[in-house]
Amino acid sequence: MELFTNQVLAGIATGAIYACMALAVVMIYQAIDHLNFAQGEMAMFSTFISWQLMQWGVSYWAAFVITLIFSFIAGIAIERILFKPLAKAPVLTNVAGFIALYAIINSSAGLLWDFTIKQYPTPFGSAPFLGSQLISTHQAGMIGVTILLLLGLYFFFQYTRIGLAMRAAASVPESARLVGINTSWMIALGWGMATAIGSIAGMLIAPVVFLEPNMMGGVLIYGFAAAVLGGLTSPFGAVVGGFLVGIFENLAGTYIPGVGNELKLPIALALIISVLVVKPAGLFGRHIVKRV
Amino acid sequence: MSAAEEVVAEGHQAVEAVPKRAMTLGTGTSLVVLAALLIVPVFVKNFIIFQMTMLLIYGLAVLALNILTGGSGQFSLGQSAFYAVGAYTSAVLMEHANINYALTIPVSAVVCFGFGYLFGKPALRLSGVYLALATFALATAMPQLLKLNFLEHWTGGVQGLVVTKPDAPFGLPMSQDMWLYYFTLLVTIAIYIFSVNLLRSRSGRAFMAIRDNEIAASSMGVNVALYKTLAFGVSAAITGVAGSLGAIAVQFVAPDSYTITLAISLFLGMVVGGVGWLPGSFVGAAFIIFVPNMAESISKGLSGAVFGVLLFLVIYLVPHGARQIAILGQQLAGKLRKN
Numbered sequence: 002m003e004l005f006t007n008q009v010l011a012g013i014a015t016g017a018i019y020a021c022m023a024l025a026v027v028m029i030y031q032a033i034d035h036l037n038f039a040q041g042e043m044a045m046f047s048t049f050i051s052w053q054l055m056q057w058g059v060s061y062w063a064a065f066v067i068t069l070i071f072s073f074i075a076g077i078a079i080e081r082i083l084f085k086p087l088a089k090a091p092v093l094t095n096v097a098g099f100i101a102l103y104a105i106i107n108s109s110a111g112l113l114w115d116f117t118i119k120q121y122p123t124p125f126g127s128a129p130f131l132g133s134q135l136i137s138t139h140q141a142g143m144i145g146v147t148i149l150l151l152l153g154l155y156f157f158f159q160y161t162r163i164g165l166a167m168r169a170a171a172s173v174p175e176s177a178r179l180v181g182i183n184t185s186w187m188i189a190l191g192w193g194m195a196t197a198i199g200s201i202a203g204m205l206i207a208p209v210v211f212l213e214p215n216m217m218g219g220v221l222i223y224g225f226a227a228a229v230l231g232g233l234t235s236p237f238g239a240v241v242g243g244f245l246v247g248i249f250e251n252l253a254g255t256y257i258p259g260v261g262n263e264l265k266l267p268i269a270l271a272l273i274i275s276v277l278v279v280k281p282a283g284l285f286g287r288h289i290v291k292r293v
Numbered sequence: 294m295s296a297a298e299e300v301v302a303e304g305h306q307a308v309e310a311v312p313k314r315a316m317t318l319g320t321g322t323s324l325v326v327l328a329a330l331l332i333v334p335v336f337v338k339n340f341i342i343f344q345m346t347m348l349l350i351y352g353l354a355v356l357a358l359n360i361l362t363g364g365s366g367q368f369s370l371g372q373s374a375f376y377a378v379g380a381y382t383s384a385v386l387m388e389h390a391n392i393n394y395a396l397t398i399p400v401s402a403v404v405c406f407g408f409g410y411l412f413g414k415p416a417l418r419l420s421g422v423y424l425a426l427a428t429f430a431l432a433t434a435m436p437q438l439l440k441l442n443f444l445e446h447w448t449g450g451v452q453g454l455v456v457t458k459p460d461a462p463f464g465l466p467m468s469q470d471m472w473l474y475y476f477t478l479l480v481t482i483a484i485y486i487f488s489v490n491l492l493r494s495r496s497g498r499a500f501m502a503i504r505d506n507e508i509a510a511s512s513m514g515v516n517v518a519l520y521k522t523l524a525f526g527v528s529a530a531i532t533g534v535a536g537s538l539g540a541i542a543v544q545f546v547a548p549d550s551y552t553i554t555l556a557i558s559l560f561l562g563m564v565v566g567g568v569g570w571l572p573g574s575f576v577g578a579a580f581i582i583f584v585p586n587m588a589e590s591i592s593k594g595l596s597g598a599v600f601g602v603l604l605f606l607v608i609y610l611v612p613h614g615a616r617q618i619a620i621l622g623q624q625l626a627g628k629l630r631k632n
Contacts, residue, residue: 036422083605090612093362097564100557101604108597222433229426264437270430277427278418 008251014140016247017147021202022224023239025195030233031171032191039102041221046106047072047200048207049114061124069197076196080189110214121207143205151240230273232286339470346474349481350539352575355562357531363569365524366504371428372559374435375529377551379405379536384454384546385447394459394541401537402530409529413522432553439548453547477538567616576615
């Protein structure tokens with residue numbers, strides 16, 4: 002039983018990371034209807050920026066805020082420069098663009114900061130949380146930040162004018178344009194916010210997986226899986242999906258014989274697919290009725 | 294649940310509808326290309342012949358994806374899994390059962406057809422990104438499955454299997470590379486003709502009807518479930534043949550050759566060639582074989598970035614891939630003829 006509780010708690014802790022990543026994925030999906038395959042690399046690059054700032058002597062929280070602002074602007078810039086010209090291109094061409102962006106960011110980060118593993122500090126400390134041996138303060142901090150982020154987004158989208166405009170632009174672009182919403186900038190804003198959220202995920206996970214250009218590869222896949230499981234149209238679903246994927250991944254690794262680390266991911270994906278076969282729009286997704 | 298109420302995850306089509314004409318090259322152009330493919334190997338070095346062989350093989354794999362995505366509108370990131378199954382089928386049959394390489398190819402086509410058909414069944418309810426995730430799961434699982442202990446006796450585990458390269462038959466005065474090239478070319482032409490005819494046939498029209506509007510297709514009496522799984526099966530079978538040929542050409546199979554990177558390359562090949570345009574598959578294959586090498590030679594440290602920039606250039610200039618160039622060329626030729 003103790004093993005079980007341990008694994009569930011560890012699963013919740015890693016799940017918090019997946020939840021953050023899934024939130025970023027859903028943000029972009031809402032804005033542009035695509036999965037951004039370069040999201041993990043963008044988060045990795047932001048994390049490197051904050052690391053570099055700290056190397057130059059900036060304090061953790063100052064570096065954190067500067068990185069958030071940098072990521073927000075970089076996200077908008079990427080949308081304006083690289084993806085706006087592709088808005089009218091076929092969907093699959095856009096996906097190829099994401100793959101190209103992935104290659105560019107990964108390779109530039111490798112050149113700038115090389116591929117050696119770097120330590121990354123945690124603001125919460127790594128002592129056991131409240132005297133319990135089960136999770137560390139860093140893991141508890143991650144869960145806390147994720148929940149705060151989710152609440153913040155909820156209030157932003159539910160109670161602010163710009164949040165409402167973004168929702169309108171995402172769901173019915175034509176009508177949104179008719180009531181005077183600049184949908185093109187709403188998309189850019191979505192990119193900026195998604196990039197900033199991704200950078201938070203990156204900075205939270207870096208103390209756990211260590212900093213290097215390929216650190217987000219696995220995380221992004223789990224983030225996608227979590228987003229799809231929760232329903233790509235629901236930020237809340239994405240967070241729940243993140244925690245569920247984290248827990249399931251840990252339990253499968255522990256209890257199913259012969260799974261181990263290597264098969265954890267395929268098993269987690271297989272579970273998600275079985276869920277999707279029953280509920281094709283994900284657990285909390287919005288059902289869209291298709292017309293002929 | 295009736296088809297009209299069917300709930301879909303996405304508001305838009307996974308694959309954009311494309312003009313129906315010009316799915317293939319004209320007869321004249323085809324003959325010129327064929328002649329070039331037949332004659333060039335006589336004059337070039339073995340290494341270039343090997344690369345041309347790989348081009349045909351990857352071209353076949355991209356063609357298979359093109360039938361699935363461009364034809365029936367289903368998006369797959371799991372083609373590397375079918376490629377691996379084909380490669381391993383051939384390698385195991387050749388090394389453990391001593392079966393002739395040429396005979397292993399139809400076997401791997403049948404095996405992969407079954408595999409694809411069975412995979413297509415549960416995937417029926419998924420579309421768009423959800424299908425992409427499902428196929429992605431297949432692709433990530435495949436290398437791990439090939440490493441499993443109880444298969445090790447057959448698959449050679451992590452070490453993989455070495456495949457013997459066949460000699461030219463009937464004492465033909467040809468190097469092994471050259472013979473394999475002509476053999477691959479023969480298989481490629483056969484599959485290409487088959488694919489063109491498939492897409493022009495009743496089944497092909499059913500694929501395209503499903504791609505353009507699933508509900509309309511089913512209300513016109515197209516058996517959507519049957520044709521969707523059929524498309525998966527055919528695509529898997531062709532990918533499997535490509536995998537077999539690849540195993541014979543490279544003379545080696547190992548689990549880590551068939552990772553998700555391969556599936557992504559094939560996808561990029563399809564986009565660069567033009568979704569739904571069969572000859573484009575080979576243009577796309579050339580892109581995914583030669584451009585990474587080129588990027589490496591421009592800058593070693595930044596090869597990924599150079600590749601990314603080149604890819605961006607291509608999709609900015611021709612968002613519809615090589616087919617866009619072909620259509621432009623056609624229009625230009627038409628104008629010249631009028632003058």
